[in-house]
Amino acid sequence: GFRGQVTLDGPSGTGKSSVARDVAARLGAAYLDTGAMYRAATVAVLDAGVDLTDTDAVTRAVASADIQVGTAADAELVRVDGVDVAARIRGAEVTRTVSPVSAVPAVRRMLVDRQRALVAEADAVVVEGRDIGTVVLPAATLKVYLTAAPEARAQRRADQLGVTDPTKIAEIAADLRRRDEYDSSRADSPLRPAVDAVVVDSTGLDRDAVVERVLDLARTAV
Ligand code: C5P
Numbered sequence: 687g688f689r690g691q692v693t694l695d696g697p698s699g700t701g702k703s704s705v706a707r708d709v710a711a712r713l714g715a716a717y718l719d720t721g722a723m724y725r726a727a728t729v730a731v732l733d734a735g736v737d738l739t740d741t742d743a744v745t746r747a748v749a750s751a752d753i754q755v756g757t758a759a760d761a762e763l764v765r766v767d768g769v770d771v772a773a774r775i776r777g778a779e780v781t782r783t784v785s786p787v788s789a790v791p792a793v794r795r796m797l798v799d800r801q802r803a804l805v806a807e808a809d810a811v812v813v814e815g816r817d818i819g820t821v822v823l824p825a826a827t828l829k830v831y832l833t834a835a836p837e838a839r840a841q842r843r844a845d846q847l848g849v850t851d852p853t854k855i856a857e858i859a860a861d862l863r864r865r866d867e868y869d870s871s872r873a874d875s876p877l878r879p880a881v882d883a884v885v886v887d888s889t890g891l892d893r894d895a896v897v898e899r900v901l902d903l904a905r906t907a908v
Contacts, residue, residue: 690826691813693813693818693828693880694706694813694814694830695820695883697862704893706814708894713812715812719814722755723801726775728787731747744793745790781861781865788869798822820878824880827907827908828900831883837859841855
């Protein structure tokens with residue numbers, strides 16, 4: 687079977703998570719959702735009630751939290767201090783707050799250390815995020831950067847949320863744009879394709895087609 691590391695980076699709403707899960711299952715590989723780690727860290731920050739602009743306080747809140755994410759059959763598991771936050775991390779409050787928390791360099795250093803330690807335990811792993819190919823695993827076997835047209839990304843997110851009202855879809859599109867701009871323009875580990883990443887545009891492709899494309903790339907990358 688496949689041995690190595692597949693990184694899947696890109697903006698929100700490209701179908702990255704579902705593709706990463708399917709690819710991991712098909713390769714018999716472990717799976718790590720680093721976005722879930724940043725979202726769990728954000729729960730810890732929100733619960734600590736600290737000022738989001740106080741980067742030292744934000745860092746302390748993350749450092750003192752016990753953050754757990756599943757990497758195998760338990761990939762859905764997300765816990766902060768023993769509490770299941772898998773549903774809460776997908777909510778509006780966390781989604782609104784996660785980018786500023788993720789932009790704090792000391793927070794990134796802590797979580798990147800954890801990510802590398804988790805990856806080191808697996809012979810085969812698929813890791814999704816924003817900076818996996820550029821920063822976390824620069825020597826990965828295969829780096830994929832998944833993109834899609836902004837309208838396709840907003841529509842995908844709307845479908846996930848069951849939203850059909852055009853005004854609401856426009857709001858979703860604006861939220862995605864804001865978060866991607868924040869993630870792309872931060873000083874530490876901005877969202878961008880690694881120089882050796884294969885860019886895959888999922889606009890107009892269904893999930894299975896993207897999964898097959900990544901699997902083909904993984905087979906030839908070994
Ligand atoms: O992938 P997801 O949308 O769950 O990521 C949530 C947020 O976490 C991103 O918008 C980004 O701010 C942050 N993130 C990051 N680096 C990663 C993964 C996620 O900064 N590797």
